[in-house]
Amino acid sequence: MKEIKVPELAESITEGTIAEWLVKKGDQVEKGDPILELETDKVNVEVNADAGGVITELLKEAGDDVEVGDVIAKVDENGEASGETAEEESKGEEKQEAPQEETKKAEEQDSQETSSEKQAEPAGKSQASDEGKDKGEVVATPAARKRARELGIDLSDISARDPLDRIRPEDVDSHAKDDSKEEAKSSGKQEASKQQKKDTSSEKKEFDKPVVREKMSRRRQTIAKRLVEAQQSSAMLTTFNEVDMTNVMELRSQRKDAFLKKHDIKLGFMSFFTKAVVGALKEFPLLNAEIQGDEVVMKQFYDIGMAVSTDEGLVVPVVRDADRLDFAGIENGIATMAQKARDKELQLSDLQGGSFSITNGGIFGSMLSTPILNTPQVGILGLHNIEKRPKVMPDDTIQARPMMYIALSYDHRIVDGKEAVQFLRRIKEMIEDPYDLLLEG
Known part of the structure; x- marks a missing residue:
């Protein structure tokens, strides 16, 4: 019999939730076959069988939380799927057809054995019992063993009242009743504790009107946990500016058809802002850093995380080496990651190692927001909706211009306000002069 365990997934992932079993008890599997889908805080991954054979037992159910190293199933490497399934079905039918006859036979055997023992050994303990005790075995009647199996009780935990130290069905039932009383007592204490927590907790309350309660997915739990951690573990601050999008929109309008034809x-x-971010990070390297203990690690690469909204929550896949990509390369990278996120095909490598992030709430109509850091990164740029607003021009005329608010959240522990404001202003300057951005890019 081979045990299947939750394998090592990644350095930062130690647990997950079983999203779906891909096999059932009695199925034949080959080594390497996927047997379940595991939901982690980053992506869903398939767990493969590390041995071939027949699935004899599934130890966890869909929705259960498991950790790396937990045994989740057992495989009989010498079993045959059809034979075992038929045998189980046969046993099930026999059990349904004659449960009373089976119990009766066990009781008759119990009675015969008891009578034989009394005749052979009128006083004291039997030789068989002594030998069993010497070997550490539990002496019990077949009916008692059957009853213990039904109730899930270990025979070694039961005290026999028989002078021969043989455990009988009534001993099993008595032990089960005692356990029930203990469980009820313990359960009562737990219920009282839960009730006390319910009364004092403001997080979970009862409502007079109908509500629907749903357990949060592991990914949503992790998102919630990390967002709170980001606020608690960093000195997060946000600064704002606004960008006149006129020139970018005109340039995009002029080039979009030729660009589509050439690059498909x-x-x-997003490619304009990514290029602007890379340029600004080169001028203000502390925004491209992270804190490790008492050290500041300034990264010499530009892997930009792009926040993508999915049905299961926000994920931030990374566009690698954005400084080496042209506009088409950046657009392709963003499109590929976004599609993989929506199709649930992201790999752990797609989400790890970013140096700075961009989030675009404008696609949902957001006008202004304070993005939360994607720790351990120390900076994130938030983009917003484009709206025409009156703007005073250099000649003091007022024009309606397409304007966007941009926000930079940063970790004030290593980034000062001066650097943050200048960083954001540099992005504004490059977006408002995209021709210069194209030449430098």
Whole structure:
């Protein structure tokens, strides 16, 4: 019999939730076959069988939380799926057809054995019993063993009242009743504790009107946990500016058809902002750093995380080496990651190692927000909706211009306000002069 355990997934992932079993008891599997889908805080991964054979037991159910190293199933490497399944079905039918006859036979055997023992050994303990005790075995009647199996009780925990120290069905039932009383007592204490917590907790309350309660997915739990940790473990601050999008929109309008024809992908605003972010990070390297203990690690690479909204929550896949990509390369990278996120095909490597992040709430209509850091990164840029607003021009005329608010959240422990404001202003300057950005890019 081979045990299947939750394998090592990644350095930062130690647990997950079983999303779905891909096999059932009695199925034949080959080594390497996927047997279940595991939901982690980052992505869903398939767990493969590390041995071939027949699935004899599934030890966990869908929705159960498991940790790396937990035994989740057992495989009989010499078993045959069809034979075992038929045998189980036969046993099930026999059990349904004659449960009373089976119990009766066990009781008759119990009675015969008891009578034989009394005749052979009128006083004291039997030789068989003594030998069993010497070997550490539990002496019990077949009916008692059957009853213990039904109740899930270990025979070694039961005290026999028989002078021969043989455990009988009534001993099993008595032990089960005692356990029930203990469990009820313990359960009562737990219920009282739960009730006390319910009365004092403001997080979970009862409502007079109908509500629906749903358990949060592991990914949503992790998102919630990390967002709170980001606020608690960093000195997060946000600074704002606004960008006149006129020139970018005109340039995009002029080039979009030729760009699509040449590169087979649309020219969006994200590539402009990604290029601007990379340029600004080179001028202000502390925004491209992270804190490790008492050290500041300034990264010499530009892996930009792009926040993507999915049905299961926000994920931040990374576009690698954005400084080496042209506009088409950035647009392709963003499109590929976004599609993989929506199709649930992201790998752990797609989400790890980013140096700075960009989130675009404007696609949902957000006008202004304070993005939360994607720790351990120390900076994140928030983009917002483009709206026409009156703007005073250099000649003192007032024009309606397409304006966007941008926000930079940063970790004040290593980034000062001066650097943060200048960083954001540099992005504004490059977006408002995209021709210069193209030449430098």
